[in-house]
Amino acid sequence: MLDRVPAQGDRAGQGGGPQMNGKLLTGNAAAATAARLARVDYIPAYPITPQTEIIETIANWVREGTMDSKFVQLESEHSMMTAAGAASLAGARVFTATSSQGLLYAMEMLYNVSGWRAPMLLVNVSRALAAPIVLEPDHNDVLAARDSGFLQFHSETCQEVADLVLMAYRVAEDHRVMLPAIVNLDGFYLSFTREPVVLPSQESVDKFLPPYEPVGPMRASKPVTRGSAVMEGYLYSYFRYNMHAAALKSKEVFYEAASEFEELFGRSYGPVEGYMLDDAEYVLVISNSFTALGRQAVNRMRDQGVAAGLLKLRMVRPFPSEEISAALRGRKVAGVFDQNLSPGLGGIFYPEIAASLYHTKGRPEAILPVVGGLGGKQITAKEMGMIFEEMQAIDRGEKAPSPMFLMRDDELARVKKTVAIAEGES
Amino acid sequence: METATRFKTLKDMPKDDYMTPGNTLCAGCGGALAVRIFHKVLGPNVAWVNAAGCITITMSYPLSPIKSNWLYTAFASAPAGAQGVRDALDVLMAKGKLSRSEDMKVVVVTGDGSAYDIGLQSTAGALDRRLDFYYLCYDNEAYGNTGFQMSSSTPFGSSTKTTPPTPAFPLGNTNTKKDLFEVWRTMRAPYVATLANSHGVDFLRKVEKGESVKGPKMYIAFAACPTGWGYDPKDSVELEKMAVQCGVWPLKESVDGVVRHTVIPRSLTPVREYLKAQDRFEHLFKPTERTEAIQKIQAAVNSYWEKVTASEGAQVKLAQTA
Numbered sequence: 156m157l158d159r160v161p162a163q164g165d166r167a168g169q170g171g172g173p174q175m176n177g178k179l180l181t182g183n184a185a186a187a188t189a190a191r192l193a194r195v196d197y198i199p200a201y202p203i204t205p206q207t208e209i210i211e212t213i214a215n216w217v218r219e220g221t222m223d224s225k226f227v228q229l230e231s232e233h234s235m236m237t238a239a240g241a242a243s244l245a246g247a248r249v250f251t252a253t254s255s256q257g258l259l260y261a262m263e264m265l266y267n268v269s270g271w272r273a274p275m276l277l278v279n280v281s282r283a284l285a286a287p288i289v290l291e292p293d294h295n296d297v298l299a300a301r302d303s304g305f306l307q308f309h310s311e312t313c314q315e316v317a318d319l320v321l322m323a324y325r326v327a328e329d330h331r332v333m334l335p336a337i338v339n340l341d342g343f344y345l346s347f348t349r350e351p352v353v354l355p356s357q358e359s360v361d362k363f364l365p366p367y368e369p370v371g372p373m374r375a376s377k378p379v380t381r382g383s384a385v386m387e388g389y390l391y392s393y394f395r396y397n398m399h400a401a402a403l404k405s406k407e408v409f410y411e412a413a414s415e416f417e418e419l420f421g422r423s424y425g426p427v428e429g430y431m432l433d434d435a436e437y438v439l440v441i442s443n444s445f446t447a448l449g450r451q452a453v454n455r456m457r458d459q460g461v462a463a464g465l466l467k468l469r470m471v472r473p474f475p476s477e478e479i480s481a482a483l484r485g486r487k488v489a490g491v492f493d494q495n496l497s498p499g500l501g502g503i504f505y506p507e508i509a510a511s512l513y514h515t516k517g518r519p520e521a522i523l524p525v526v527g528g529l530g531g532k533q534i535t536a537k538e539m540g541m542i543f544e545e546m547q548a549i550d551r552g553e554k555a556p557s558p559m560f561l562m563r564d565d566e567l568a569r570v571k572k573t574v575a576i577a578e579g580e581s
Numbered sequence: 582m583e584t585a586t587r588f589k590t591l592k593d594m595p596k597d598d599y600m601t602p603g604n605t606l607c608a609g610c611g612g613a614l615a616v617r618i619f620h621k622v623l624g625p626n627v628a629w630v631n632a633a634g635c636i637t638i639t640m641s642y643p644l645s646p647i648k649s650n651w652l653y654t655a656f657a658s659a660p661a662g663a664q665g666v667r668d669a670l671d672v673l674m675a676k677g678k679l680s681r682s683e684d685m686k687v688v689v690v691t692g693d694g695s696a697y698d699i700g701l702q703s704t705a706g707a708l709d710r711r712l713d714f715y716y717l718c719y720d721n722e723a724y725g726n727t728g729f730q731m732s733s734s735t736p737f738g739s740s741t742k743t744t745p746p747t748p749a750f751p752l753g754n755t756n757t758k759k760d761l762f763e764v765w766r767t768m769r770a771p772y773v774a775t776l777a778n779s780h781g782v783d784f785l786r787k788v789e790k791g792e793s794v795k796g797p798k799m800y801i802a803f804a805a806c807p808t809g810w811g812y813d814p815k816d817s818v819e820l821e822k823m824a825v826q827c828g829v830w831p832l833k834e835s836v837d838g839v840v841r842h843t844v845i846p847r848s849l850t851p852v853r854e855y856l857k858a859q860d861r862f863e864h865l866f867k868p869t870e871r872t873e874a875i876q877k878i879q880a881a882v883n884s885y886w887e888k889v890t891a892s893e894g895a896q897v898k899l900a901q902t903a
Contacts, residue, residue: 196672197669197672199661199665199668223676229664230703230705231702231706233655233703234658234661234702234703235661237658237659237661237664238664238668239665240665241630241654241666241669242668242669243665244652244666244669245628245665245669246673246678246679264655267654366678373685375650375685376682378648379651380642380645380647380652382652382653383645384642385642
């Protein structure tokens with residue numbers, strides 16, 4: 156499981172079906188296509204950059220009759236999520252998508268929908284949060300939902316976007332789980348970037364993903380009360396523990412689904428994914444599309460004879476603590492690349508990873524916190540290399556693992572120039 | 582305009598109840614009575630979609646006084662919840678995954694805080710999309726469940742917890758009540774009606790009338806609130822009757838934008854009597870009577886009914902302003 160990155164299989168789609176193999180798709184198109192393959196019943200939508208292509212694509216398919224679903228545009232993300240959760244409780248398989256401010260605007264409903272145990276799927280196309288307003292990604296948006304009760308799966312490639320949409324439905328709708336899920340992809344870097352995506356046939360998807368079987372749906376013949384109040388803390392605690400137990404259970408369900416997925420489609424997905432980990436001493440922990448930059452950095456370090464490796468987080472909720480602990484045991488130094496910032500704390504993944512390692516025998520002596528890529532700030536090979544150099548310096552005892560905030564000299568010069576203009580110094 | 586009705590007198594009120602006695606609402610709650618009567622007309626196959634309010638708390642796990650389906654959503658988005666339920670039923674029936682016999686009337690029920698304030702945006706969305714649903718707002722003219730704070734439905738002169746009368750602000754609330762009927766009507770709701778528990782036949786007929794309307798069917802039920810308004814709970818229906826007779830609560834409907842008053846008082850009783858019956862207006866009478874404020878309220882009521890007289894040819898004898 157923690158070996159080198161699994162080869163992106165091309166066996167899917169064999170045995171007939173639409174010939175769509177290896178199609179060049181944006182991350183957004185991959186998400187929309189997977190939703191169609193999942194035979195979703197209902198798509199409540201609201202537009203926001205950079206998610207719009209997803210809902211435009213689906214709206215077009217529904218209107219031209221090539222997707223048998225109901226598409227409705229709501230008047231806000233808050234309403235969109237309300238409609239999504241309610242429809243799921245009424246027995247529909249529901250898909251929707253948002254980004255950034257939209258996710259935060261809907262946030263109240265995320266907690267409600269998970270509390271309703273409505274297993275709908277939300278694709279989040281990451282975009283950093285205002286203010287200041289910006290279009291490119293970091294993960295403060297999706298990580299704001301980390302405590303909402305939604306399962307979270309994060310994608311590095313457009314292929315993963317499509318596959319994780321199918322996987323997420325399978326896990327979320329399992330009666331041992333019954334929680335909603337988020338599949339995350341980075342705005343711009345994935346949403347608008349075409350990559351070859353191997354699409355499975357409808358027949359094989361149908362095999363992998365049976366129709367949604369709701370638990371106690373709203374029915375005239377068998378009325379139910381959903382979302383009722385509990386007036387006692389012990390009842391509330393019971394329901395919350397229950398959600399926690401289901402979220403923890405979902406990892407086991409994910410493994411089952413991943414095993415079947417690999418059999419059917421030839422691609423293997425674990426909660427985490429290692430790259431060059433076998434003998435790695437310096438391991439970068441990273442998620443989402445910038446993982447590709449991390450892989451390049453590992454290759455370059457290996458060329459220089461450094462035992463570098465990478466651990467990608469794919470499953471974010473439930474948090475794969477055991478897998479992280481197993482993957483990082485025995486390493487000299489780990490570096491955590493957080494493309495997010497909790498002001499006053501630092502990166503959000505860092506404490507989660509540190510906590511996962513605290514009771515691990517043979518844990519890395521040091522964990523280097525790195526914050527970078529905020530608002531989609533590009534990370535060069537040199538910056539990635541510096542992270543590995545820093546890890547080695549820490550290992551040699553030359554430095555303490557103090558937080559790194561990535562910003563290059565040329566960028567800083569541009570910052571100064573821009574600030575000067577804003578302040579009227581020409 | 583008038584169509585055949587199965588409700589000629591109060592005796593035609595359906596016997597079947599879908600709201601059980603013994604719920605947690607206050608004794609004399611006008612909102613509870615409105616929901617109960619509304620449900621009688623709709624029959625058993627209903628999916629209620631609720632926003633935060635007094636009635637939310639009656640669905641206190643594991644109990645529910647409602648025999649049909651119930652979904653509590655959030656304060657701002659009950660109409661969007663109705664959208665989701667309606668759409669899910671429709672798409673599942675269209676795909677043959679759900680029997681037509683499982684179809685339900687989807688009904689939003691909220692208080693005025695949600696309907697007039699925080700939920701207005703999601704209501705506007707549902708109206709734009711011409712969602713096939715009912716909206717029942719039980720209007721007790723304040724945020725009742727949180728202890729009676731001002732909403733945009735609170736009438737001029739009412740004391741609330743956030744508009745307490747003080748020497749500097751002797752009148753309590755100085756905003757005037759939002760005209761939600763007109764807001765909904767101008768948002769092109771095909772059917773909008775006001776209801777009062779005191780006028781049962783009018784109430785029953787209006788809900789019945791909604792059955793033939795495809796699209797949003799919007800109702801505002803006057804909901805006397807003994808705890809918030811300050812009067813004996815046994816007098817709720819009587820107080821609603823006073824509100825209709827003095828003209829502060831007009832009973833009317835709008836069909837495709839055309840307004841018609843369904844109950845027209847021949848002679849308006851003085852609004853002063855209605856105000857005086859409630860503690861929320863006590864400061865208009867004690868320690869000294871705020872004659873000017875009371876006259877202002879009476880003048881607004883008179884002005885309203887003068888317009889009705891002009892537009893509908895009704896003969897209404899106005900009450901004296903002084």
